[in-house]
Amino acid sequence: MEHVIGCKTSYEAWKCLQERFSSVSMVRVNQLKTELHTAQKGGDSVDKFLMRPKGIRDQLVYAGEKVTDNDFIIAVFSGLPADFEMIKTVILVRDFPMSIKDFRAQLLVAEGSIESRMHSLSSSMSAMVVQGQRLGLQGFQGFEHGESSNSQRSQVSLSND
Template sequence: MSDSVKIEGLLGMLTVKLQDDNFVKWSYQFQSVLKGYDLFDHFTGESPCPPRFVIDTEAGVTHEITVAYKNWVKKDLALLSLLIATLSDDAMEYVIGCKTSHDAWTSLQEWFASISVVRVNQLKTEFYSSQKGGKYVEKFMLKLKGIKDQLISAGEKITDNDYMIVVLYGLPVEFEMIKTVILARETTMSLKDFRAQLLGAEASIETRMHSLSSSMAAMVMQGEWSNSQRFWAVYEHGESSNSNGDSYHGSPSNVSRGSGYVGTRNRSFQQRNNGQNNYYRRFNNGSNN
C-alpha cells in the first residue's frame, strides 16, 4: 500500500463508532484493520517522525524540509483523520488539539481504557445481577460479554468459567435442567459448547411451549364447540315446544315461524272471536224464540 492512505477504503471496514460503553469493541476492530495494512505503528509510536530538515555534512542543519518528513506527516494526518471519523461526537472531545495519530490514540486510551472505581463497581453490579428476562439467550450472553470485556480492560480478572456461571444464574426457571447438568460437570466446558448447549435448551423450551399453547387452544376450541352443541340442543328443544304454541321465548325466529308470542296472540284472538260468535248465536236463538 502506498503512503497515500486510501481513507475511504479503510473507513468502509470500520463499522463501529467509539461510544462511552464500547471502547473494547471499537479498539479491537480498529487495531485489527490498521494492523492488517501495516499502519498501526503510527498510533503506537513505533513509526517515529523522521527529521524535519535536511542535514548537510558541511553546513549542518539546513532550512530544507526532508521528503521523508513530508511523506510521514501526510500519512500520519490521513491516519488521524481516519481515527477521528470513527469517533462519536462525545468521544471526539478527547482528541481535539492532538497533532498526531499517536497523540490522539494515547488520549483515547487514557480516557476510555482507564475506568474509574465507581464505574467498575457499577459494571460489576450489572454483571452479577443481570437477568435474561424476555431476551433471547444469544442476546443475553452478548450483553454480559460486553460488560465482561469492559471489566477486563479496567484490570479486573474474570475467567470464562466466571462468565458462564453468571449467565446460568441469570436464566429463568425454564432452564433449571440444563443449569443443573452444566454445573454438575466435572470437566471444563468451552464457551463454544456452552453457547451450543444453551441455544439447544432454548429451542427445546420454545418447542414445548408452542406445543402446550396449541394444546390449550385446542381445548378451548373443544370447550366452545361443546357449549355450542349444548346451546343448540336447548334451543331446538325450545323450538319443539314453541311449535305447539304454548310459550314465548323471545327469539326472532319464533316470530318468523309463527309460534311463541305470535301464536299465543293469535290463539287469544281466536278465543275472543269464538266467544263473540257464541254470543251472537245465543242472541239470535233468543230472538227467534
C-alpha cells in the first residue's frame, strides 16, 4: 500500500506498481543465471530435469536476458551425470547448432540407452548372485559332509587305538 501513497488516480497507482514490480533486479538475474548453470539432474528423469532449466531460462528471457539454445545446452550439460559423457561429446563437437527439441530427443535416447545398460548389468549381477548362492550352498553342503567324514575318521582312528 505504501507504494501507491501520493498517487491521485488509479492510473498513477497502476503505473507506480507496475514500475515497482515488473522490473527484475540484476541480483535476481544473476541468481537465475547461477541456478541455470548449477541445476543438477540427480535421480530425476531427463524430462523432469529439463523442466527446471527451461523454467529458469523462461524467467531470464522475461527479464530481458538473451539465452541462446546453445547457452541453454551448455548449462544443461553441467548438470548431467558422468553417464551422459558420450552424448555430451557428440553434441559439443557438432559443427552446426542444435535446437532444444533435438537436444531433448538426443538426451532421451541416451537416457534409454543408459537405463538399458543398467538393467542388463543388474540382471547379470542378479544371475551371478543366484549362481554364487547355489555354488556357496553346494560348497557348504560339501563342507558339512567333509567335516562329518573327518570326525568319523577321527572316531575310527581313536577306536583302532
